[in-house]
Amino acid sequence: MSRYIVGITGASGSIYGIRLAEELLKKGDEVHLIMTDNGRMVTAHETGYAADTLTAHLKEYGGKLRSYDINDLFAPVASGSFKVDGMIVVPCSMAALARIATGISGNLLERAADVCMKERRRLILVPRETPLNSIHLGNMLALSQAGAVILPPMPAFYHGPQSISDVVDFIVGKILDNLGIENDLYKRWNGGL
Numbered sequence: 305m306s307r308y309i310v311g312i313t314g315a316s317g318s319i320y321g322i323r324l325a326e327e328l329l330k331k332g333d334e335v336h337l338i339m340t341d342n343g344r345m346v347t348a349h350e351t352g353y354a355a356d357t358l359t360a361h362l363k364e365y366g367g368k369l370r371s372y373d374i375n376d377l378f379a380p381v382a383s384g385s386f387k388v389d390g391m392i393v394v395p396c397s398m399a400a401l402a403r404i405a406t407g408i409s410g411n412l413l414e415r416a417a418d419v420c421m422k423e424r425r426r427l428i429l430v431p432r433e434t435p436l437n438s439i440h441l442g443n444m445l446a447l448s449q450a451g452a453v454i455l456p457p458m459p460a461f462y463h464g465p466q467s468i469s470d471v472v473d474f475i476v477g478k479i480l481d482n483l484g485i486e487n488d489l490y491k492r493w494n495g496g497l
């Protein structure tokens with residue numbers, strides 16, 4: 305059993321975070337879910353899940369789910385003494401990216417990300433915006449240099465996706481790969497054999 309923090313911000317693409325949480329819970333992992341206020345609103349808009357229906361949905365996958373109020377700075381994940389195997393902010397807004405890059409730690413998501421970096425634990429940020437300005441790019445460079453992994457949700461087409469679900473699973477598969485978790489969410493390139 306591993307323990308992961310999944311952060312969902314107000315960028316487009318909360319479906320990636322939901323699919324990731326489903327996969328982690330399905331394999332029996334512990335998922336600590338932190339959604340920003342905008343994350344909750346955009347998730348409701350894009351997927352129809354309100355915060356409570358989302359947690360009810362995720363609980364069907366097994367594992368162990370714990371979700372937090374964004375301002376709960378007394379939560380275990382706010383402390384480096386609470387061990388986690390990694391944190392994934394997916395999708396990551398440019399606003400959250402900027403606040404994490406500057407170490408502001410003004411809410412639980414930003415604090416948990418800051419803790420992961422200071423403890424040298426895996427932090428994966430899945431930024432969603434296009435096009436990117438130099439401020440976005442500078443923040444991503446700073447975060448990468450501080451040890452975070454920048455994993456943009458850029459779809460590939462070499463595996464022949466047929467549906468939106470295939471595109472989503474490709475990105476979630478890449479996140480799981482980066483966490484060192486075996487998965488067959490997408491068809492791997494084998495040189496065309």
Ligand SMILES: Cc1cc2nc3c(=O)[nH]c(=O)nc-3n(C[C@H](O)[C@H](O)[C@H](O)COP(=O)(O)O)c2cc1C
Pocket residue numbers: 312313314315316340341342343346349396397398399400401432433
């Ligand atoms: C429907 C919708 C889609 C959005 N998509 C993005 C996006 O893809 N990337 C982004 O950086 N911000 C996006 N935003 C703006 C963010 O929600 C906004 O910057 C917000 O302050 C982010 O707050 P948070 O980081 O605390 O979640 C979107 C907003 C809405 C309403």
